Amino acid sequence: MTVAIKIENVSKNYGNLKALNDVNLTINKGEFFGLLGPNGAGKSTLIGILGGLVNKDVGRVSVLGKDIISNYRESKKSFGIVPQEVSFDPYFNVRETLELQSGYFGIKDNDEKINELLEALDLADKAEQGPRQLSGGMKRRLLIAKALVHDPEIIVLDEPTAGVDVELRNSLWDYVIKLNKQGKTIILTTHYLEEAETLCDRIAIMNKGKIVKIDTKENLINSIDKKLVKVQFSDSVEDLSDQLEGRNYNIDEENNEIEVEVSKQDLDELLKFINGLDLHITDMNIESAKLEDVFIKLTNLGGGDN
Ligand SMILES: Nc1ncnc2c1ncn2[C@@H]1O[C@H](COP(=O)(O)OP(=O)(O)OP(=O)(O)O)[C@@H](O)[C@H]1O
Numbered sequence: 001m002t003v004a005i006k007i008e009n010v011s012k013n014y015g016n017l018k019a020l021n022d023v024n025l026t027i028n029k030g031e032f033f034g035l036l037g038p039n040g041a042g043k044s045t046l047i048g049i050l051g052g053l054v055n056k057d058v059g060r061v062s063v064l065g066k067d068i069i070s071n072y073r074e075s076k077k078s079f080g081i082v083p084q085e086v087s088f089d090p091y092f093n094v095r096e097t098l099e100l101q102s103g104y105f106g107i108k109d110n111d112e113k114i115n116e117l118l119e120a121l122d123l124a125d126k127a128e129q130g131p132r133q134l135s136g137g138m139k140r141r142l143l144i145a146k147a148l149v150h151d152p153e154i155i156v157l158d159e160p161t162a163g164v165d166v167e168l169r170n171s172l173w174d175y176v177i178k179l180n181k182q183g184k185t186i187i188l189t190t191h192y193l194e195e196a197e198t199l200c201d202r203i204a205i206m207n208k209g210k211i212v213k214i215d216t217k218e219n220l221i222n223s224i225d226k227k228l229v230k231v232q233f234s235d236s237v238e239d240l241s242d243q244l245e246g247r248n249y250n251i252d253e254e255n256n257e258i259e260v261e262v263s264k265q266d267l268d269e270l271l272k273f274i275n276g277l278d279l280h281i282t283d284m285n286i287e288s289a290k291l292e293d294v295f296i297k298l299t300n301l302g303g304g305d306n
Contacts, residue, residue, distance in 0.1 A: 002029040003065065004154055004185040005050065010059030012045055012209075019045045020056070021209035027202075029064075029153075032177075032186045034196040034217075037206030038299050043189045044084060046206075047158050051081045064153065077105060080152035084159050086139045088131035094118070094142055095127040098149050105150035117145040120175045122168070137164050144172065154185045161192060173199065197221075197291040207299045217291065224289035224297065225263045231274055232257045232283040243277065256282075 005027040012020040020042045027033045035043050048054030049061060052072060061068045068075040092100060095114065102110035118124040121141040131139060144160060157176070161169045177199070180186050190196055196203060197217060204214040213220065233256045240251060240258060247270075248261040262270045267286075274281070 003027075004029040004031070004063070005187075006060075006062045007046070008060045010046075010049065010056050010061060012042075012049065012054065012056050018209045020049075023059070023206075023209075023211055025204060025211060025214065027185060027187065029185050030180070030183050032180050032199055032201050033188070034200030034203035035187060035189045035206065036193070036196055036203060036295060037189075040208075041206040041299075042209045043206055044158060047081060047083075047156055047187075047189070050156060051079055052076060077150060078153045079156060080147040080150065080154070081156045082144050082147040082158060082160050084162070086136075086143055088139065088142065090130060090132055093128050093130050094123055094134070094145075097131070097142060098145055101146045102149045107150060110149060113149060113151060114145075117148055120171075121145050122171060137168050140164055141168065141172070148179075152184075154187065155179060156187045158189050159191065160188075161190065161195065169195075193290070193292045193295055203291070205295060205298045212298050213294075220294045221289050221291060224293045225265075226289045226293060227262050227264055227267050228287040229260045229262065229267070229270055229274070230257060230283075230285040230287070231260075231281060233277075234280040234282050237279070240277070 003026055005025070007023055007025040010020055010023045011018070023042070023046060035046070037043050045054055049056050050063070050068070052068065052075070063071075063075040063078050066074060088097060089100075095118070098114045098117065099110065102108075102114070115124075118127055121144060123138065123141055123145060126134060126138060131142070134142065140160065140163070144157075148155065155176070160172065164172070173195075176186060188196065188200060200217055202214065202216050203220060204211050205220075206212065215223075235256065236253070237251055237256050237258055238253055244251070244258065244260065250259040252258070260270055
């Protein structure tokens with residue numbers, strides 16, 4: 001397997017704040033990799049270091065086998081980074097913005113790629129408009145197109161779908177999946193955990209400047225021993241509280257529904273218990289753990305002490 005990015009013992013302090021604290025991470029070529037973490041975890045700082053916008057204090061980062069500092073120009077070309085913040089020069093229209101960006105990478109006559117991007121990101125009919133005439137979602141699409149004009153090997157998307165409508169989100173992901181299938185390495189940060197769960201192969205969860213877990217999505221989800229059993233009855237569930245005492249449950253009296261959380265081991269016992277209730281079941285659903293459960297556990301967002 002070819003290594004796309006190798007991050008070794010990287011730290012970054014802002015005054016007394018440890019924005020990155022001895023981060024180690026290897027991402028392979030062709031991976032769709034998720035970098036998750038709560039606000040302030042250090043994701044953007046790490047991405048800034050990859051893109052040469054933030055100087056690390058210590059550590060080493062190499063891209064496709066080459067150090068990013070000593071091979072600055074080459075590594076810049078390897079990356080297409082879609083930043084969180086949207087900003088454009090108001091004097092250039094959409095096409096000119098992309099031409100200018102191509103020129104920045106020394107690419108002349110980049111019409112073919114620019115047209116492909118305009119089509120894929122549904123900007124073709126906006127090509128002659130200035131950034132001020134674009135809606136927020138369109139600006140974000142332009143930001144993505146701008147990051148891709150030089151056909152980079154590694155594409156880093158820092159919360160690309162924040163504030164973007166469902167339709168665009170889907171078309172954006174279709175395009176990114178296509179790029180990934182062509183062999184591009186994708187690194188995604190997002191606060192939409194369902195998005196990461198659907199798209200990413202491997203995921204790193206960051207918290208307070210550290211990577212607290214790296215694993216495949218499947219292993220992360222399987223590490224949580226939880227089943228959520230939702231049952232709807234035809235009759236009132238008003239009197240079930242007593243019988244459910246001692247279990248981790250919720251009762252929705254309005255819809256005659258109960259939700260009970262159990263470990264996989266206790267599932268059989270719970271189903272027998274529900275079956276033994278003197279009630280008629282109209283619907284049942286058993287949910288497994290989600291990436292969100294893993295995230296909450298590892299970042300301690302749910303409170304408690306793990
Ligand atoms: N230029 C800076 N000067 C001082 N502190 C900074 C600077 N940039 C980031 N920080 C701090 O470093 C920490 C990590 O920030 P970073 O933006 O990397 O987090 P993040 O995981 O990307 O968060 P978010 O999900 O909110 O984007 C935060 O506490 C932030 O306040």
